[in-house]
Amino acid sequence: MHEKISVFPDTVCVGSNGEHLELTGITKEQSGSYECIASNDISTPDVRTVQVTVNYPPFISKARSTGTPVGQKGVLQCEASAVPRADFEWYKEDRRLFNGLNGVKIENHGKQSMLVFFNVSEEDYGNYTCVAMNTMGITNASIILYGKTNIRFQSMKPWLGALITQLKL
Structure with a gap:
């Protein structure tokens, strides 16, 4: 046979x-x-x-730094492909962040994790670390939340009007 x-x-x-x-x-x-x-x-x-099914450790495919003005909502995103699916943790400096504490929310959707700031303050600016892990391994990426000016043209109109008037004189 x-x-x-x-x-x-x-x-x-x-x-x-x-x-x-x-x-x-x-x-x-x-x-x-x-x-x-x-x-x-x-x-x-x-x-x-x-x-x-081929299992493999996490690979972070998306981690982008973001500029957000004080007082606005800010979002840091981290995306990792892995099998089995990765679990995520967020850190600021060496301190682990937890969902619902210190004005942040952690939202995990499949291979994506988001760190959401509802009202960004100066103290929120800095370096954050997204950690992705599964039974096959662990990896991390550094993501920066930085300040961005929030100047609106409307608030500049009176100032510009006064400047133009002075220039005409």
């Missing part, structure tokens, strides 16, 4: 032993559904679909 095993999409067979198949050097890009066809000279081929 001669047994042939084919694995799709890559038609690669390494170390087949009975009902086990060992795939070496697999990457996260190779996660997905595979169709396994086992055939011999005696019976019709047996076809099974197998879902292959």
Whole structure:
């Protein structure tokens, strides 16, 4: 009896032993559904679909510093791809931040975490660290919340009007 095993999409067979198949050097890009066809000279081929999941540590793909004026709402965003999904923690300097304390809210949505400031103050400005972790590993990124002027043209009108009047004289 001669047994042939084919694995799709890559038609690669390494170390087949009975009902086990060992795939070496697999990457996260190779996660997905595979169709396994086992055939011999005696019976019709047996076809099974197998879902292959490749676990990998977090990789932070988005971490952008943000400028926000005092008194405004500010948001720092951090995005990490990972399998299993990453858990997030936020730090300012060496102090861990917790949801609902010190005027911040931490919102986690899938692979994205946001640190939300409802009313930015001068003390909020500085360097923050987003930490992404899962059972495969841990990584972090530095994100800065910095000040941004909040000058409105309307508030400048009287001043500009007075300046233009003085220039005409």
